[in-house]
Amino acid sequence: MDVAIIGGTGYGAVELIRFLHNHPHVQVTKIISHSNSGTDLSEVYPHLTEIIDLEMTPLNVDELAKEVELVFFATPSNVSKHYIPSLMDKGVRCIDLSGDFRLRDGEIYQTYYGEEMATQRYIDQAVYGLPEINKEKIKQASILANPGCYPTATTLGLLPVLENDLVDNSSIIIDAKTGTSGAGRGLSLNVHFSEMNENFKAYKLGVHKHIPEIEQLLTERAKEEIQVTFTPHIVPMTRGIMSTIYVDLKDKQSTDYLIDVYQNYYKNDPFVRVRRNGTIPSTREVYGSNYCDIGLYADERTGKLIIVSVIDNLVKGASGQAVQNMNIMCGWDETTGINQLPIYP
Amino acid sequence: MDVAIIGGTGYGAVELIRFLHNHPHVQVTKIISHSNSGTDLSEVYPHLTEIIDLEMTPLNVDELAKEVELVFFATPSNVSKHYIPSLMDKGVRCIDLSGDFRLRDGEIYQTYYGEEMATQRYIDQAVYGLPEINKEKIKQASILANPGCYPTATTLGLLPVLENDLVDNSSIIIDAKTGTSGAGRGLSLNVHFSEMNENFKAYKLGVHKHIPEIEQLLTERAKEEIQVTFTPHIVPMTRGIMSTIYVDLKDKQSTDYLIDVYQNYYKNDPFVRVRRNGTIPSTREVYGSNYCDIGLYADERTGKLIIVSVIDNLVKGASGQAVQNMNIMCGWDETTGINQLPIYP
Amino acid sequence: MDVAIIGGTGYGAVELIRFLHNHPHVQVTKIISHSNSGTDLSEVYPHLTEIIDLEMTPLNVDELAKEVELVFFATPSNVSKHYIPSLMDKGVRCIDLSGDFRLRDGEIYQTYYGEEMATQRYIDQAVYGLPEINKEKIKQASILANPGCYPTATTLGLLPVLENDLVDNSSIIIDAKTGTSGAGRGLSLNVHFSEMNENFKAYKLGVHKHIPEIEQLLTERAKEEIQVTFTPHIVPMTRGIMSTIYVDLKDKQSTDYLIDVYQNYYKNDPFVRVRRNGTIPSTREVYGSNYCDIGLYADERTGKLIIVSVIDNLVKGASGQAVQNMNIMCGWDETTGINQLPIYP
Amino acid sequence: MDVAIIGGTGYGAVELIRFLHNHPHVQVTKIISHSNSGTDLSEVYPHLTEIIDLEMTPLNVDELAKEVELVFFATPSNVSKHYIPSLMDKGVRCIDLSGDFRLRDGEIYQTYYGEEMATQRYIDQAVYGLPEINKEKIKQASILANPGCYPTATTLGLLPVLENDLVDNSSIIIDAKTGTSGAGRGLSLNVHFSEMNENFKAYKLGVHKHIPEIEQLLTERAKEEIQVTFTPHIVPMTRGIMSTIYVDLKDKQSTDYLIDVYQNYYKNDPFVRVRRNGTIPSTREVYGSNYCDIGLYADERTGKLIIVSVIDNLVKGASGQAVQNMNIMCGWDETTGINQLPIYP
Structure with a gap:
């Protein structure tokens, strides 16, 4: 399955890449970054030298919808709400690591996030992705609001x-x-x-x-x-x-x-x-x-x-949980690609 | 005024030395260590090379009582209680950085410190050295129980x-x-x-x-x-x-x-x-x-x-507060020798 | 393939376990520790709770030779030299993460390791496991001296x-x-x-x-x-x-x-x-x-x-390289089980 | 003696303040900051709350020359060279913690500092402030180039x-x-x-x-x-x-x-x-x-x-050495105000 990551220069993205690189069912074919489009990912993150050979590209929703089945948003607050609705309408499933689709109350969102919430009807579609309590809903989700850390x-x-x-x-x-x-x-x-x-x-x-x-x-x-x-x-x-x-x-x-x-x-x-x-x-x-x-x-x-x-x-509090949610959404074993042991010491 | 420090190889002692070295009214003339007697302090703490030229000695209460007016105990729990009573009886004021004289209830002491408390009549003499609430009593103290961190x-x-x-x-x-x-x-x-x-x-x-x-x-x-x-x-x-x-x-x-x-x-x-x-x-x-x-x-x-x-x-939670208490006990300005600025960064 | 790790409470062992746990061709069936035999590994390393359920056992060379095909020594200096010869004689391949079989000159070994070197004829069998220069020899090795960090x-x-x-x-x-x-x-x-x-x-x-x-x-x-x-x-x-x-x-x-x-x-x-x-x-x-x-x-x-x-x-300088050497010794792809990305940040 | 510090929000300045605060012969009466003029120093550095009560001011060379006898420049490269000449001409001694007056060769300065060097005749006046070799010259210096770390x-x-x-x-x-x-x-x-x-x-x-x-x-x-x-x-x-x-x-x-x-x-x-x-x-x-x-x-x-x-x-490599140089320039004991013990641990 081809997936894209939006927000390619942040820690959320780079941690997603770590888990997805060894995931048996998925390949990251697009890494999207507004600020670094045109740059190789390994220039921004030299630890990926000779491992990931992808140039970051700007976001084009129409194109993206044709190229991938699922998109991870590892973007700051108040970004994904502008793109997820149209991606969803085009049938692309979205996993949002930011807070844009987590709250249901627009007023509270405004207070804490300083801007207007996403359109209510997309909020209503969003599933809060804490697998320990929401597994059944996650399976069906088109918009997955990945919980905060x-x-x-x-x-x-x-x-x-x-x-x-x-x-x-x-x-x-x-x-x-x-x-x-x-x-x-x-x-x-x-x-x-x-x-x-x-x-x-x-x-x-x-x-x-x-x-x-x-x-x-x-x-x-x-x-x-x-x-x-x-x-x-x-x-x-x-x-x-x-x-x-x-x-x-x-x-x-x-x-x-x-x-x-x-x-x-x-x-x-x-x-x-x-x-x-x-x-x-x-x-x-x-x-x-x-x-x-x-x-x-x-x-x-x-x-x-x-x-x-x-x-x-960065793992259960962000990218690892996002992969866990993807696994559930896709019907794969929940632990696929994220069953690494803790690193100690 | 000549003072001694008991427990010369611990961090409490070495921090006392830092403050007392530049104190205008005091000099440390004895550093006592059970485990390192006979060794130069600067061998155990090379940062004191060419600054402190003292050999650590074993504890001899009678001798000590003749040589110094005040003793700091920077010892582990359940040590000072064996020595402070006789030092006090010989007229030496003691500042105890350990917990031996802080609690008044022998049963509770036993529960948390695992041994018997010091003799009650010395406990009764001890003043809890939190200067912000106890200044008047501290002035008169012969046994000063320096608070925990x-x-x-x-x-x-x-x-x-x-x-x-x-x-x-x-x-x-x-x-x-x-x-x-x-x-x-x-x-x-x-x-x-x-x-x-x-x-x-x-x-x-x-x-x-x-x-x-x-x-x-x-x-x-x-x-x-x-x-x-x-x-x-x-x-x-x-x-x-x-x-x-x-x-x-x-x-x-x-x-x-x-x-x-x-x-x-x-x-x-x-x-x-x-x-x-x-x-x-x-x-x-x-x-x-x-x-x-x-x-x-x-x-x-x-x-x-x-x-x-x-x-x-190590300062307000131990050695700095001990010096503050000594200052009050001796009638000096409370801040003498401990008015250094925080080190930042 | 069943393997054993000797030196179960050190960092070398625990890092081997991290890599071998997800290795497709190997399972760790024995963890040997002198100091902690009888204890569950996860008691000493709680991060392995619910992941590794093995009690550490004492070393019995005869038994071990029957149970496993390959042994990793993650022991301090001057330990493996006492056991590897008889394991080798019994046909068990050994990968030694310590320095016992790295040097060829007994006098130099004595100077730097403070004891006598292993018997020369076993030293002569040992292959220095730097895969980048020694791949062919490693394939045949019965005693593999894993390089120092x-x-x-x-x-x-x-x-x-x-x-x-x-x-x-x-x-x-x-x-x-x-x-x-x-x-x-x-x-x-x-x-x-x-x-x-x-x-x-x-x-x-x-x-x-x-x-x-x-x-x-x-x-x-x-x-x-x-x-x-x-x-x-x-x-x-x-x-x-x-x-x-x-x-x-x-x-x-x-x-x-x-x-x-x-x-x-x-x-x-x-x-x-x-x-x-x-x-x-x-x-x-x-x-x-x-x-x-x-x-x-x-x-x-x-x-x-x-x-x-x-x-x-702990990886290329110890346990990762040891797994790389095992892969080569066993004819598997060199990167099996150790192709994780660097963790960043 | 009244002194000023220019570059009030950097670590060099704040470390100067730590040493000068307890210096018996000096008081810091002006702290100059381009970027933070009008702000209290303790707002930028809360650890100075209730200790230093000074508002940062912009630089006015004429005024400064009337108010203080000595100025410390704790500024980035290529700043002090614009102000030290006129301060020197007005009889104010300057200690420069930046590199502007350390090199004597304009071409090399250009290569490494990316700009033109200060006017040669002021460079000729500058004394390189390594006290261990230059004590006599330092005594006479009007421009003191404090060495790099x-x-x-x-x-x-x-x-x-x-x-x-x-x-x-x-x-x-x-x-x-x-x-x-x-x-x-x-x-x-x-x-x-x-x-x-x-x-x-x-x-x-x-x-x-x-x-x-x-x-x-x-x-x-x-x-x-x-x-x-x-x-x-x-x-x-x-x-x-x-x-x-x-x-x-x-x-x-x-x-x-x-x-x-x-x-x-x-x-x-x-x-x-x-x-x-x-x-x-x-x-x-x-x-x-x-x-x-x-x-x-x-x-x-x-x-x-x-x-x-x-x-x-930040001490012998910057502000401590600057104070040591000031002491020598002023005929005071070299160690005045900087004889604190190392903090350990």
Whole structure:
């Protein structure tokens, strides 16, 4: 199957290429970049020298629709919404790694993304691509809204207790930490090496655009309005997200019992690993892989459950999950092409 | 004034030496190390070559009492309790950077430190050396229990709202992050470079020995029993602590109002800087200095206050604060010898 | 084909497991560890949870010879020499990632490895596994001495000019830099995070055990005695080696000409990439992959050629190359199971 | 004494402020920034909150000449040359941290700096501010050309053997490594965190502008034309430079003898520490301090001397040395305000 990637110079694109290169059913035949059209990909990313021999091209929707069956958008916010509708109308399936098709409420979108949302009727078609809860819908999707990195780690950490009605839904606090690659390849003082090295920062308190995405999904699944307190931080490392989540347990529960609940919830999900009692996953333990690892600790003194959920932000938090979604959409085994082990150390 | 440092090969000792070397009223005349007695300090720490020319010696309490007026203990847990009583009896003032004299409850000490506490009558003499709240008692102290690193960052972040009765005291969640130097110079897989680099870990959930220290102080100041949820993490950096603290506000309050409360609370404290609305401190901004910087964000949606408090764990969280306490004990200006600027970048 | 790995708790072993897990022709059926026998591998390496379900066992040569066809030794120095002879005698092929079978001169081995060399007749059987020069011999090898990390990067950088007689062979200076994983998982102050982070060190000047390995190979290929100046350094990163090599050109040569020489030399080698004029590879560009990337700069002012050669020390410098050698020994395509792209960023 | 700093938002300026803040004879009364005039310094550098209360102003040479006695230029290349002449004419002493007044040959300047050099008669007035060799001239200087970071580490490493005629002057190879702060605060992909972290790079082979600066000084001191091979690399750390230097010894010499030569050469220089035989300095051992530490190893096998010279690029390689030069110019003790110990760890 021929596919295209739009947004060829970003980390999302380059990580897609890593997984798709060894994928048995797919070949990337087009890499589209506005800013670098005409340039060989390996000039922008020399690690692809002698591996990928493609020149980046500008976007031409009509042409594209004839050439490929599926398109990945690895673009910044507020780009894909302009192109996905016409691609869909021409029968091309689209997997969008940006946030353009994740939210359903235009007003909230406007608040957090600063522009108007995509046309409602395309939003209505979009399927939120968290395979652990949405597999059936994903199979049929023409527009796949690939989840954000923080929402992936966070909701996978919360869904089992939420859906089993074990916690006070008004008590959710998410203290999240990310490596710098989440900020992309665009330059900023925030992730300038001399400023970020040997440093740890909190940022965007209360205004991060992943807040409404997390709340929308939790609300849908809990069937009641949920608001969360969410504080993102940047860690001096390139890859990895940890969400440390605090919730009030409705009743006293042992860590062992809760681990059972989680393992049961994810028993058919190859990429979620619930850790045994006493081990809490670190981000390195999923590095480069599509796993989401979850550790639990029920604090008997305070009645709180502490959930630690880790992913590689560029894999399960972006491109790996996008390939997982493509596999499901195409009826292939979910793990095809993304069953690499974590790289350790 | 002649002083001694016990525990000469640890990071606490070497950081004390950095500050005391340029201190106008003090000279370090003895460095005591059990494991390295007979060795020149600069052999163990080559960065002190041609600066410090002292051979480490074994501990002899009687001799020590004749030679110095004040002793710093930069020793592991459960060491200083064996020596401080007799030093105190001989009229030597002691500043203990370890946890031996911080807790008042022998049972709790036993639980978290794994051994018996020091004799109660010496515990009763010990003053908890957080200068921002205890200055008068510190002046008179013969045994000064220098606070732990996490408790310093955390309680300085919480005291203003606690003492002004602005928050629900049962709601306190502390998500804390430290650099690796907090684990000391002792070798462990946990802080082996290849394991810790490009990694982020949670550890000791629910069992860290700083939990009772934080609770004891908060309970004392709030005049009601307080329990906290506390999760420490390790960041791939050497220095720095951030405590991100979540509390429920009793009433809706603006960030601006709360900043006023904090600035007022710390108006006489040269080492606490409450940041203006919109800036949240990062750990790098206090690197190498004795500052504790605090940023606030009142989340109107959820009614929670998010407090971000940062220190350099080896300075305000250990040796810098020890020098600050010595200054107060000796009647010198609190900032003497520790008024270096943060190193940036 | 069933294979065993000996030295199950080291980084070499865990990296072998990463590559062999997805290898189509091989399965790891035994992981042998002296220090951890009886323990599940995933307890020591939690990133392998739910992926590898093997208990480590002690070494029993007789049993092993019945169970597997090939054994990887990922052991410290001076271990494999005790076991490989009898395994070979029992018809088991051995790939040794340690240095025990690399040198041919017992006296030099004694000087650099501090013990006696393996029995000469087994040494004589051992093939030095640098596929780019030894493919034919590797096919027949029963004992395969997998090259060291520095020698791999360095000799691949030097062979084309040496064999084409373009440089003064007495002028070779190698300034080498490695990530910390080369030092293994064993604890030492040298790679303690707080000491190695934000630090850069030279070490083992003039005495590193890779010096005779480099000299032996260069001498063999140049057909004259070669001595090199070799200075290793440690970089605050986990993976990656760069050898910056300085040689005097016999005659003035342009960078372009020399690049041609190199590209020609490696035209049949899938894992060596000679970069075009103007790009010098960085270690990140081969991260996690089996590539060796080489950049050249002929300094017209000084008549020197500067060669920059980079590898991932755990892949092309150890386990990836070991799999490459196994592929050749077994008649499979050289790239089987190790054709992953570099991970970037 | 009132001084001004021009280039207020760069790392050179902020490091000057760190040292000058505690300097007993100097106060910084003006901080000049073209790009940020009108902004408080602590807005751009929040770590200075409550410490430095100065608004940055635009440059007005006439006014400045009336207000301060000495000006530090911490500006990019090709800026100071436009202002220093008129300041000098008005009697203001200038210390230039940029390269504008370091080279004496206009043609070479043009080649490496891409613009015309400053007027020759001001160049003739400029004193090259390496205190270890130029103390007498520095005392009289009106224009002080503060050395570059690489040239400081490199020439201090080479001068003793050069001036004692112990080495073949045509054999000098300098393999240099720097932390990222040498690249300044300006954004570039090269020092973007996600690209530079867990990476090691060579750059600017053969074209770095510090090459002519090193050669000019060495040529002057050796009294014969010297050319060097110089390869700079970037290390994933913020601060620190190591120059590993290779030279051919004219005659066989022991490491001990050479250490004597070096210790004798620097016996009156408080900031150069020649290490005893067997210890090679790492960059961390001078972190944050004005020391240059030198380690030596004479390789008896190859007849080469390996010199390892380390500095903190922002201190001895820039602002610390600038303060040292100011001290000498003003007749104060050379170490005033810059006698801080290295920060370790």
